[in-house]
Amino acid sequence: MEMIYDTHEARQIDEWAKTSGLPLEVLMERAGSEIAKQIKEHHDADERILIVCGTGNNGGDGYVIGRELIRDGYDITLHAPFGEPKTATARLHTRYAEKFGLVAEGICGQYDVIVDAVFGTGFDGARFTKSVTDLFAWVQEQQQQGARLYAVDIPSGIPTDQTSDFSGKGLKADATFCLHAFKRSAFLVKTAPFFGQLKKIDLGLPAFGGWSLYDESIEPLLTRNPYGHKGTYGTGLLIGGSETMPGSIQLATRAALRTGIGKLQVATVPSAQLGLIINAPEAMILDQTTETIQGIVTQVDVAGIGPGLSSEFTSEWIDLLLRQDIPVVLDASALIRDSYPERQAAIVVTPHIGEFARMTNQTVAEVQDDLFEQASAYAMLHQVIVVLKSHVILIAKPDGGGYVIAGASSGLAKGGSGDTLFGLITSLLGQRKHYQHLSIERLIAMGVSWYAQASKQVEQRMHPSSIVATDLIEQLGKVEG
Ligand SMILES: NC(=O)C1=CN([C@@H]2O[C@H](COP(=O)(O)OP(=O)(O)OC[C@H]3O[C@@H](n4cnc5c(N)ncnc54)[C@H](OP(=O)(O)O)[C@@H]3O)[C@@H](O)[C@H]2O)[C@@H](O)CC1
Numbered sequence: 315m316e317m318i319y320d321t322h323e324a325r326q327i328d329e330w331a332k333t334s335g336l337p338l339e340v341l342m343e344r345a346g347s348e349i350a351k352q353i354k355e356h357h358d359a360d361e362r363i364l365i366v367c368g369t370g371n372n373g374g375d376g377y378v379i380g381r382e383l384i385r386d387g388y389d390i391t392l393h394a395p396f397g398e399p400k401t402a403t404a405r406l407h408t409r410y411a412e413k414f415g416l417v418a419e420g421i422c423g424q425y426d427v428i429v430d431a432v433f434g435t436g437f438d439g440a441r442f443t444k445s446v447t448d449l450f451a452w453v454q455e456q457q458q459q460g461a462r463l464y465a466v467d468i469p470s471g472i473p474t475d476q477t478s479d480f481s482g483k484g485l486k487a488d489a490t491f492c493l494h495a496f497k498r499s500a501f502l503v504k505t506a507p508f509f510g511q512l513k514k515i516d517l518g519l520p521a522f523g524g525w526s527l528y529d530e531s532i533e534p535l536l537t538r539n540p541y542g543h544k545g546t547y548g549t550g551l552l553i554g555g556s557e558t559m560p561g562s563i564q565l566a567t568r569a570a571l572r573t574g575i576g577k578l579q580v581a582t583v584p585s586a587q588l589g590l591i592i593n594a595p596e597a598m599i600l601d602q603t604t605e606t607i608q609g610i611v612t613q614v615d616v617a618g619i620g621p622g623l624s625s626e627f628t629s630e631w632i633d634l635l636l637r638q639d640i641p642v643v644l645d646a647s648a649l650i651r652d653s654y655p656e657r658q659a660a661i662v663v664t665p666h667i668g669e670f671a672r673m674t675n676q677t678v679a680e681v682q683d684d685l686f687e688q689a690s691a692y693a694m695l696h697q698v699i700v701v702l703k704s705h706v707i708l709i710a711k712p713d714g715g716g717y718v719i720a721g722a723s724s725g726l727a728k729g730g731s732g733d734t735l736f737g738l739i740t741s742l743l744g745q746r747k748h749y750q751h752l753s754i755e756r757l758i759a760m761g762v763s764w765y766a767q768a769s770k771q772v773e774q775r776m777h778p779s780s781i782v783a784t785d786l787i788e789q790l791g792k793v794e795g
């Protein structure tokens with residue numbers, strides 16, 4: 315899995331390498347030469363390539379890239395608008411690059427390719443001087459005339475960790491070569507569009523850190539034990555639906571059935587029961603009353619509550635579920651707690667960004683600006699697993715860090731998708747015994763990945779605007795792992 319770092323983690327890994335005997339000059343050499351190699355794979359020596367270098371180590375990376383390219387006969391101009399690099403490591407590479415004839419010069423005419431090695435993780439957004447603005451405007455003009463822009467580590471002007479002070483000004487790359495780890499801002503709504511295609515550059519360092527981009531195979535979820543029986547795959551309880559919102563629980567039920575649960579009990583209102591009889595005959599239907607829930611809750615392996623629910627007893631039912639020693643999934647109308655009891659079994663909350671903002675007394679923008687920290691802080695404070703849903707989905711672990719699932723279809727941005735995900739997660743947690751080799755967060759991440767991949771595969775036969783949750787549920791059963 316690829317790591318996702320904040321500035322602190324990026325510094326920590328540099329420090330770790332240094333104290334472990336691998337100097338920063340070596341990492342810079344690896345970074346620059348690997349990026350040069352990738353540029354050579356896509357561009358010919360007769361294309362005009364401009365490398366714009368800043369005064370920090372991001373600039374130093376630029377010197378290594380330029381040196382590797384000039385050595386191989388490429389037409390390179392290196393421009394250092396703020397002067398020579400100031401750090402010892404970058405200066406070492408500047409001196410070495412001179413031996414290959416690479417020295418800073420002025421800019422002139424139109425370039426085919428521009429490498430942005432101006433600012434990396436050390437950019438200070440509070441100092442947006444006129445010379446920076448002018449440089450960005452010039453690069454943008456070049457892009458309008460057809461130049462391709464590659465960013466080193468992070469596009470210049472873009473913050474690394476969070477976007478609350480982001481001015482909206484920055485270079486917009488066609489691709490970004492991310493050194494050792496992706497940076498958080500590549501997944502934040504305001505800054506993600508500046509990165510273009512994300513390309514990870516391996517620096518040969520170990521994978522320390524809290525957050526990672528989940529990219530493991532979902533194959534374990536698609537295979538069954540040939541000697542298993544329905545008991546092997548657990549019994550689930552879903553509580554949801556109301557007279558005015560009977561559809562959500564139907565979607566959740568169908569998603570749970572399509573994702574492997576052995577048996578499923580669904581407590582809902584009469585109008586939703588009718589829909590379930592027709593569309594989900596495999597489920598067992600219960601009345602949505604305290605007595606019924608009390609009776610069934612001791613016999614299930616997992617309980618999920620919330621979609622479409624509108625009942626004065628919601629809080630009482632949540633308490634009832636939380637008193638059992640089973641995983642509990644809270645979604646939609648059940649996201650009403652501001653504290654959770656200490657217990658062994660997991661509590662999973664699955665808010666979308668608006669629900670999470672309400673749960674944490676913030677605005678949606680505040681949550682989006684600092685998505686990773688927000689999800690982590692809630693998970694750690696309340697010792698729950700947070701599945702925070704937006705254009706990406708974060709799974710925050712109670713002990714810090716977590717997984718990010720990216721690349722889902724924008725067709726998911728519709729009512730009903732969240733109900734589907736809720737059903738899927740509840741179903742997988744009911745099958746915990748079967749998936750004991752996976753941590754609970756990893757099992758959820760694999761499930762979210764199943765959902766994201768299914769959404770992307772539906773796009774092969776219909777436009778994102780047309781995708782509805784039922785298409786997604788059907789695709790879950792056909793997904794190629
Ligand atoms: N392990 C890894 O991942 C590796 C990381 N590596 C690389 O290191 C990069 C981080 O390097 P870094 O810490 O030197 O910071 P960087 O981004 O070059 O910027 C600092 C410079 O910019 C300047 N400056 C800042 N703001 C400004 C402004 N508004 N307006 C004008 N100037 C401004 C600032 O100036 P000063 O504050 O000193 O006046 C300083 O000179 C990282 O992104 C990656 O590319 C690889 O080399 C090796 C392995």
Ligand SMILES: Nc1ncnc2c1ncn2[C@@H]1O[C@H](COP(=O)(O)OP(=O)(O)O)[C@@H](O)[C@H]1O
Nearest residue numbers: 666703704705723724726727729730731732733
């Ligand atoms: N732009 C987007 N790209 C990909 N997925 C998205 C986007 N916007 C929203 N989603 C996903 O759509 C789903 C919406 O869930 P939610 O709002 O809870 O729906 P529901 O109406 O079913 O409650 C979430 O899984 C979220 O991650």
Ligand SMILES: [K+]
Nearest residue numbers: 430433466468
């Ligand atoms: K850069």
